[in-house]
Amino acid sequence: MTLIKSISGIRGTIGGKVGDNLTPIDAVKFAAAYGVWLKDQRHKENYRVVVGRDARISGEMIQNLVMNTLVGLGIHVIDLGLSTTPTVEIAVPMEHADGGIILTASHNPKQWNALKLLNSNGEFLNGAEGAKILEIAENDQMTFSEVDNLGIITKNDAYIDIHIDEVLKMPLVNKQAIANAKFKVVVDAVNSTGGIAIPLLLERLGVETVKIHCEPNGDFPHNPEPLKEHLTDLSALVVKERAHLGVAVDPDVDRLVFMDETGEIFGEEYTLVACADYVLSKTAGNTVSNMSSTRALKDVTEKHGGSYEASAVGEVNVVELMKKTNAIIGGEGNGGIIYPELHYGRDSLVGVALFLSLLAEREMTTSALRATYPNYFMGKKKIELTPGLDVDAILKAMEERYKNEKLTTIDGVKVDFSESWVHLRKSNTEPIIRIYTEAPSQNEADALGEKIISEIKAIANI
Known part of the structure; x- marks a missing residue:
């Protein structure tokens, strides 16, 4: 069972211990941090947030917790109920709302759920904004509204149409x-x-x-x-x-x-x-x-x-x-x-x-x-490293190895060859390098991935 806190939101499995899983307390804490951040950003008298969810079994429970947490912060909520991520995204600017929350764990299995956070444009928050919300949540920097200043919930089930x-x-x-x-x-x-x-x-x-x-x-x-x-x-x-x-x-x-x-x-x-x-x-x-x-x-x-x-x-x-x-x-x-x-x-x-x-x-x-489009085949592999190894140093060594090829280093290391490419990215949570390849055939894509894994093992002496 898992709870993953990241700059893009919070996701985890339902049930279990507070702080280890997506429990009701974790959902409330993170929703409150988002509400506090939103109020700090917008500085106005009335605040509005659009909330919708996918059909997960836990969705109604998590949505009610999130919405009423926002109400406790004096934020008015537009409840879309069962919705889609893009539907919530277009509803935020249409409602002139200050932000939005989507309750969905996307393609993850049914035991998962998550809070995806939107800005006033109905777009996902950037890294700095997400990091600030994590900071607010970790430091319990939340002050709730008094009874006369609570928000209200308004249902609107027309947004899919x-x-x-x-x-x-x-x-x-x-x-x-x-x-x-x-x-x-x-x-x-x-x-x-x-x-x-x-x-x-x-x-x-x-x-x-x-x-x-x-x-x-x-x-x-x-x-x-x-x-x-x-x-x-x-x-x-x-x-x-x-x-x-x-x-x-x-x-x-x-x-x-x-x-x-x-x-x-x-x-x-x-x-x-x-x-x-x-x-x-x-x-x-x-x-x-x-x-x-x-x-x-x-x-x-x-x-x-x-x-x-x-x-x-x-x-x-x-x-x-x-x-x-x-x-x-x-x-x-x-x-x-x-x-x-x-x-x-x-x-x-x-x-x-x-x-x-x-x-x-x-x-x-x-x-x-x-059949009218170019035919490419992809391979996806990963290599698990000993926790003590310096993943950044390994990627730097691979960058040096392929310095005469077309390189992109904005997100790990990508090497573009004439007929194929390989993209190396490190995991943010574990000592793993993910290896993505593409080539004109599946055999070539897989062979390129194996070649890169061999080179990484040689560099890391494993």
Whole structure:
């Protein structure tokens, strides 16, 4: 059982001892620290925070604790109830709120939950802001409101519909072409809030929808991370129903994966590639993804005359670089689409609408579309080191070893070769170096990873 406190929020397993797990006391303490930080930042008379949750079994309990903690600080709460991460993100500025909290552990199993924290733009906090909240929580720097100054809770369950309205208003969503294509789509929402939002969106687009695992009861029928090995039910049903494609999302609906008409995975890395291909075909511009995402996005961007840049891993870093480079679309290779036309956050509803527009306009099957993109294969390995070893020194030695190659060192060490790349990152919590590789074949990607592990072991004498 685990409690992880980081600059991006607090997450852990439900139950157990205070400080070791995500207990009610830990949820209250961290929510209070966020509320105190928010009041220190904003300096105004009335404060408003939007709160929503995915369908986890613990969600209602944690949400009630968080909301009433904010009430105790004199903060008014807009309660979205069952929602999605991108829905809460767009609700914050629409409500002119000072911030937002999403109760979700994303793709983690059902025993996990977390508090994800947003600023007044509906975007994730940066490192300095997160660190300040941790400091407030650790030092118990909380003063609560007196009885006449308590906040109030206002329920608003319309925001998934509002979110869909906003997606359908986007100029690049070709509603007519999608309706004319008469798509049949199978949706696996792992029994969370994507089971509400994605079918509603598809219905509004005139798409015939077959639902599997769309009951938002938090009883995840398989590992909630939308990877090929977890989506066997979806694959079988796509084939059985003779559907045009399958759609899978994680519990809070910010990761999106497609499956082609044969039941084969489109590739989580290629969700962003396809959506960017569509957007760039309509609008000239630049793209951003993180350093561990596929090179195919760079290839597609340059094909359309744009430029591509890679950020450090983490959504907040992707967003920061997108703003700096005026990128028109970006995201992460785990199936996260960030399209600033609507908001700066990973949004599966946006991804579904853009992907279906692309498929409808090109009048091709999902598998045929996938075949139009460069084919890369990824490997993910890790090497565990003795706790006494200096991980930074090892990475510095690898940087020196490859100094004649194209290097990026903003987040560990990334080496770009002509046909492949390797990215080395250290863990923040344990003596581990994570090794990500990409190459034109799986064998080459795996071999590159093994080669790097051998070199690290030689440097570290292990």
